[in-house]
Amino acid sequence: MLQTFLTGLREGLEAALVVGILITFMVRSGHRDRLPALWSGVAIAIALSLGFGAVLHFTSANMTFEAREAFGGILSIVAVGFVTWMVFWMKKASATIKGELEDKMQVALEFGAIAIALAAFLAVGREGLETAMFLYPTFQAQGAGAGPAIGAVLGILTAVVIGGLIYRGAVHLNLQIFFKVTGAALIVIAAGVLAYGIHDLQEAAILPGLNNLAIDLQWYDATSIYGALMKGIFNFAPQMTVLEVTAYLLYLIPTMTLFLLPARSASGVESVDSKKPVDSEELVQGSGDQVVRTRPAMPRLENSKLASADGVRSS
Secondary structure (H helix, E strand, C coil), X not given: CHHHHHHHHHHHHHHHHHHHHHHHHHXXXXXXXXXXXXXXXXXXXXXXHHHHHHHHHHHHHCCCXXXXXXXXXXXXXXXXXXXXXXXXXXXXXXXXXXXXXXXXXXXXXXXXXXXXXXXXXXXXHHHHHHHHHHHHHHHHHHCCCCHHHHHHHHHHHHHHHXXXXXXXXXXCCEHHHHHHHHHHHHHHHHHHHHHHHHHHHHHCCCCCCCCCEEEECCCCCCCCHHHHHHHHHHCCCCEEEHHHHHHHHHHHHHHHHHHHCCCECCCCCEEHHHCCCCEHHHHHHCXXXXXXXXXXXXXXXXXXXXXXXXHHHHC
């Protein structure tokens, strides 16, 4: 439940911030009458995301055991790739996303309501599809029960409430800290999803080593409180193969290290997002321009002043 809550919260808040930026731009540019077109694009994106999740669920439900395990394993690996890209993309683009969205919406305004709906659909739909793709293997890893689904719904609803409060100016959130903490949490979750996907592929006989166990804790109670916490946070199981543990560590250690390193611009100069906190109100209401901090240049002394200084020292 905790895994799906964090996933829903992170992805939901990204989508809520995108919608808030678009609404603010439309209102401030005097195009409030075009908001229905924007909301229609958002609604279509949400419906598509739900439909995509339903397709994944019902497709796998009608497969044989081996086919279902292969499908889940491949989808888990693809989902880990998507969420990893998303985490690093948001780390890099958080300072410039507002300007990019406004530029796209400005172009859409020139083409009419359909283009506005399409721009909103593409902006929100990407987040929705990523969420559906990542939640599916997470649901499978967490097992049966309504807990994972409830966690995802609560996370998304919490994100919607926070996004609305940010738009109204009632809440100020340090997005740099938020995205760093939730990004690190998603990397941990993704490592568990990757290990689960490897296990699925082993059960489908696509990968070897199903009986070559690296962890075999006979005394471990997976139904206990600590077992549920370890499963919910790290996707830890009392029996894990050598290939699962290897994939988990080879993904988690370098990915987390790269993610926690300070962001740098293309010129190699440390970017503002690694030093200056990005406030939620600034992202939604501010300019959104990226600022690069450089070391201030030392003042240059004229030759005459240097000569006079040398004369004083010689005397």
